[in-house]
Amino acid sequence: MAGMNLTxxxxxxxxxxDKGRIVEYKMSDISPDMSFLEMIDVLNEELIQKGDDPIAxxxxxxxxxxxxxxxxxNGEPHGPEDLITTCQLHMRSxxxxxxxxxxxxxxxxxxxxxxxxxxxxxxxxxxxxxGYVSVNTSGNTQDANALPIPKADADAAFDAATCIxxxxxxxxxxxxxxMLFTSAKISHLALLPxxxxxxxxxxxxxxxxxxxxxxxNCTNTGxxxxxxxxxxxxxxxxxxxxEFLGASLKSEK
Ligand code: SF4
Ligand code: FES
Numbered sequence: 644m645a646g647m648n649l650t651x652x653x654x655x656x657x658x659x660x661d662k663g664r665i666v667e668y669k670m671s672d673i674s675p676d677m678s679f680l681e682m683i684d685v686l687n688e689e690l691i692q693k694g695d696d697p698i699a700x701x702x703x704x705x706x707x708x709x710x711x712x713x714x715x716x717n718g719e720p721h722g723p724e725d726l727i728t729t730c731q732l733h734m735r736s737x738x739x740x741x742x743x744x745x746x747x748x749x750x751x752x753x754x755x756x757x758x759x760x761x762x763x764x765x766x767x768x769x770x771x772x773x774g775y776v777s778v779n780t781s782g783n784t785q786d787a788n789a790l791p792i793p794k795a796d797a798d799a800a801f802d803a804a805t806c807i808x809x810x811x812x813x814x815x816x817x818x819x820x821x822m823l824f825t826s827a828k829i830s831h832l833a834l835l836p837x838x839x840x841x842x843x844x845x846x847x848x849x850x851x852x853x854x855x856x857x858x859x860n861c862t863n864t865g866x867x868x869x870x871x872x873x874x875x876x877x878x879x880x881x882x883x884x885x886e887f888l889g890a891s892l893k894s895e896k
Contacts, residue, residue, distance in 0.1 A: 645672075646674055647670075647673045647675065647737065647738070647740075647741070648670065648739055649671075649673055649742070650669055651668040651745060652667055652743070654745065654747055654759065656755050658756070659754045659755055663755070668686055670682065670686060673734055674734065676735065678705070678731070679722065679729050679732040680702055680712060680729060680730050682734055699756070702730060706730065706731070707730060707872065710807030710809035711809075712730045713729070713747075713759075713810050714729055714746065714748070715746040715747070715748070715814065716732070716744070717743060719870065720811035720814050720870045721811055721872050724736055728807070747760065747761050748761045748763075748813070748814035750813050750814055752813065763808070763810050765821075765858070766808050766810065766824060769825055769852050770828060773829070773845035773849040773852075774849075776837045777841060790836060797835075799878075800830065800831045800832075801831075803826075803828075803830035803831035804827075805873045805874075805875070806828065806831075806871075806875050809872060811867075811870045812875070814870075815869075816861075816867055817862075818859030818860055818862060820858055820859045820860055822853075822860075822867070822883070823867040824875075825850065825853050825883065826880040826883035827879050828849065829849060829882070830882050830883065832845065833886055842886050843887075843890035845886070846889075847887060847890040865877060
């Protein structure tokens with residue numbers, strides 16, 4: 644397949660105070676086998692050679708693990724394909740002559756740092772108040788068979804643990820709710836014996852922190868589940884609400 648000619652419309656913003664604007668770039672002879680981030684690398688090389696400011700974007704693992712390559716592509720978090728991150732998207736998903744809009748996450752709790760890079764430390768703050776277990780799991784490791792866990796629970800905990808903290812759920816939600824992310828972190832611990840001990844306290848602390856940081860509430864729109872690159876289920880939000888309710892009732896006694 645011959646190289647593609649593309650028009651990119653990229654959001655450029657020089658810091659949180661800058662209003663920002665869309666800037667157009669023409670790309671030619673782009674291989675369909677290139678990844679989306681490699682295509683931006685090519686554009687940045689061209690910009691640097693011309694003495695222009697390269698486009699700032701986040702990336703690290705480039706294999707769908709770290710969750711840092713967050714961006715809107717044609718109005719969808721991580722682009723047009725399901726269950727992948729931007730770094731796993733390839734140019735073969737586009738056609739010769741396409742115009743592609745590239746924008747940062749848009750949520751008050753994720754302020755733009757520069758261009759496509761947003762500050763997602765609000766997620767770290769949520770993790771810090773509950774993303775751990777206090778029981779000692781090191782130094783006296785038991786044989787796995789000594790602690791039987793129902794297969795369904797183990798599978799559900801593993802599925803929840805695949806959340807990579809990318810923030811697509813927040814970006815796509817009309818309320819900028821962080822419920823899917825927070826519930827995945829709560830579920831993956833609450834479903835296992837080591838995490839059950841402080842499950843309710845964890846839910847209370849993480850939900851309170853989420854509200855304090857300016858994330859919105861959940862109105863069951865379900866966009867988060869659709870756009871999540873790891874297929875995190877809305878069922879996790881139901882589990883989080885159960886734990887939160889239990890903790891709230893206890894603290895009222
Ligand atoms: S729940 Fe999905 S969309 Fe939200 S942060 Fe985790 S992996 Fe990303
Ligand atoms: S760069 Fe790590 S998930 Fe995309």
